[in-house]
Amino acid sequence: MTRIRKTSDIVYKNERITLYHEEVIDPNGNDHIYGRVSLNEEWVYIAALTEENKIWLVAQHRYPHDYYSRELPSWWVKKTETYLQGAQRELAEECWLKAESREQRMTFHQANWITDDTNYAFIATDLSPDESHSPDSHEKFEKRCITLEQAYNEICEGKIVEAVTCAMITRLYFERRE
Numbered sequence: 001m002t003r004i005r006k007t008s009d010i011v012y013k014n015e016r017i018t019l020y021h022e023e024v025i026d027p028n029g030n031d032h033i034y035g036r037v038s039l040n041e042e043w044v045y046i047a048a049l050t051e052e053n054k055i056w057l058v059a060q061h062r063y064p065h066d067y068y069s070r071e072l073p074s075w076w077v078k079k080t081e082t083y084l085q086g087a088q089r090e091l092a093e094e095c096w097l098k099a100e101s102r103e104q105r106m107t108f109h110q111a112n113w114i115t116d117d118t119n120y121a122f123i124a125t126d127l128s129p130d131e132s133h134s135p136d137s138h139e140k141f142e143k144r145c146i147t148l149e150q151a152y153n154e155i156c157e158g159k160i161v162e163a164v165t166c167a168m169i170t171r172l173y174f175e176r177r178e
Helices: 083-095 148-156 163-176
Strands: 004-013 017-025 031-039 043-048 054-062 067-071 074-076 097-108 119-129 141-147
Touching: 043 054, 043 083, 043 097, 043 163, 054 083, 054 148, 054 163, 067 163, 074 083, 083 097, 083 119, 083 141, 097 163, 119 163, 141 148, 148 163
Parallel strands: 043 119
Antiparallel strands: 004 017, 017 031, 043 074, 054 067, 054 141, 097 119
16 A cells, blocks of 8 residues: 555745645554655766766855765756756766767666655766866866776765665666676
8 A cells, every 4th residue: 555645835946846645544544744855856967988988077165065076977957958958968968078979878866765866877978078168156066087997986985975876876886897
């Protein structure tokens, strides 16, 4: 049995999230309350790999945890874009690259116990320079290109902790290691 929603009230809303307070009947038939965060847009990640199996990462400040996060280029998909177009835009904005070859590799629900978010991760290869986009006005980040092995080791050392980035790097590391 799934949870049956009895009521759903918006507690807070802005351009990015909506917070709901909901009364539900739980799988055991008991009344229960639930808080749910709805992300108003979907998120894309893009793992840009060089011919030498190096991966492009960005480091940027993440406000909720107040630290600089090492992660794949990522951001919200605009309402006018496909997931692939959003991933390509982020690659250009954050790494100044374009990719001739792009493929969706993974789909994620990061915190499925509290959010309804869906994240899409792409791999990009056959890279070339692209300075046609500039970063969003609210973003400031550093970019770097490191080997997949180094990126995987940084996950193991706790230096890279963002969930989708960790999953994509781990998958690519084991798929491509020699």
